[in-house]
Amino acid sequence: MEQRLVRLRDALSQLGADALITEKKENRFYLSGFTGSTGWVIVTEKEAFLVTDFRYIEQAQEQAPHFRVVNNERKPVEAIARVLKEAGVKRLAFESSVSFGTYQEWSKAFDGVELVPTSGLMEKLRMYKDPSELAIIREAVRIADEAYQHIQGYIKPGVREVDVALELEFFMRKRGAEAAAFDIIVASGVRGALPHGRASEKVIQAGEMVTLDFGAAYKGYNSDITRTLSVGEPDPKLKEIYDIVLRAQIAGVAALKPGVTGKEADAVTREIITAAGYGDAYGHSAGHGLGVEVHELPNLSTVSPFVLEPGMLVTMEPGIYISGLGGVRIEDDVLITADGHEVLTSSTKELLILPV
Structure with missing residues (x-):
């Protein structure tokens, strides 16, 4: 202090x-x-x-x-x-x-x-995290990672989105979180086209993809993770979109290092998605700072002037959203280090197809 x-x-x-x-x-x-x-x-x-x-x-x-x-x-x-x-x-x-x-x-x-x-x-x-802050944030990330692992055994056809959100929050609280970091997003099926589709009464169906965006509030700090999985075999178009988003997200993470601007980091993801023909379906920024607030500086966007430096913590979360079909978003929490970056989130990013 x-x-x-x-x-x-x-x-x-x-x-x-x-x-x-x-x-x-x-x-x-x-x-x-x-x-x-x-x-x-x-x-x-x-x-x-x-x-x-x-x-x-x-x-x-x-x-x-x-x-x-x-x-x-x-x-x-x-x-x-x-x-x-x-x-x-x-x-x-x-x-x-x-x-x-x-x-x-x-x-x-x-x-x-x-x-x-x-x-x-x-x-x-606040953009620069000190060791005491990072120790707390790492624990918040660990709690969210464990929650994602847990929820895979809970999601199935017939379960409501709101029940998934409640189960995620309950699990995180049992693991030490003070609360969910924000209103949990659970968007299944066509609702996956809503980037901020908060959990609704909708019942999850076989063959639908489900986007989960959540985090743990822990000792005054937050984590923020997004994963998209499928309940049974998904629509081939959504599978294609998933692969594009995954490529963009991995490339975006790889670009994060000291000296890169938020605008340049955003551009890496946007170029891949645009080249695949989905530029108009990617309407939000690539990421944002994370700490005592879920959204703080520096931001990664088409207009961001911030130059990344060691100690900064950002999310990387490109996505594609198709009205009437669904959507995909993948998000990690990434620390900028002296020689590059460290991905704090450990949950798999490969497409999980849950049994039905």
């Missing part, structure tokens, strides 16, 4: 601000380790404060030992103003995602403090 504060202070110095305030839960957790639902983190040149209410004082003191915990006594804006005055803050960086109402309130309450809007400052710091 201390090293994260050092990096933030360096960024604030470059910005010309002498403090940052954040209420966003992901950034609050990243900087302090505090998991309560309410709180404001204030980091100055020399100190770090966590302003919260009576419910969380003891928890905050335990989880954020490098922070001075301040009881807001049900008047958070006044408490924050006192902290800023005590610390001598003159230029306060804040996240531009705060509401206009909050900005107005702060402008009136923080006497003598210039509010400096920032966008993406914290998110860019």
Whole structure:
């Protein structure tokens, strides 16, 4: 945590601000380790404060030992103003995602403090995973991999998509996950053409492909895996599409290394799918960053300017979606290393055809 504060202070110095305030839960957790639902983190040149209410004082003191915990006594804006005055803050960086109402309130309450809007400052710091973060993420990935292995024995004709999603979440929770990382996607048959087809009441039928997109939330971090399998022998067209997506995904992963831009990594997958005649059926980006949020920087897309560097963690997930037929997506979690990359996801990517 201390090293994260050092990096933030360096960024604030470059910005010309002498403090940052954040209420966003992901950034609050990243900087302090505090998991309560309410709180404001204030980091100055020399100190770090966590302003919260009576419910969380003891928890905050335990989880954020490098922070001075301040009881807001049900008047958070006044408490924050006192902290800023005590610390001598003159230029306060804040996240531009705060509401206009909050900005107005702060402008009136923080006497003598210039509010400096920032966008993406914290998110860019979070792109680089340290060893403690990676240890947690590896466990989140392991839980998801085990869940995929387990669910293969559960999926069969007559089972509803929602029941598959529930079984996945229940299994992951039994293995230590706090929750599913996001609303689990289970898209079978023609619903496979929906890239974000959340589990429905639809009953899975023999001969259908099923796309599973899920992850484990574990100790504040997330994993994200997608696999597509078939319940019995699939439509030959879908089998063809599967092979194309698999080739694109493997090539996309192979391209991930320091110095490659997110745009270039995306292009590797897009060129293969387009050459096969399915460019118009691949409408989303190739991947995204992964950490305390399921979708964070850097992104891999047709417009991504980010240059990949060691310590970044991204997904690689090309797909093809054909209305009225179905779809295929395959996704891995990949760490950028000094000499290339490491695929954290271990689940097989070969097409599984489950017995019926």
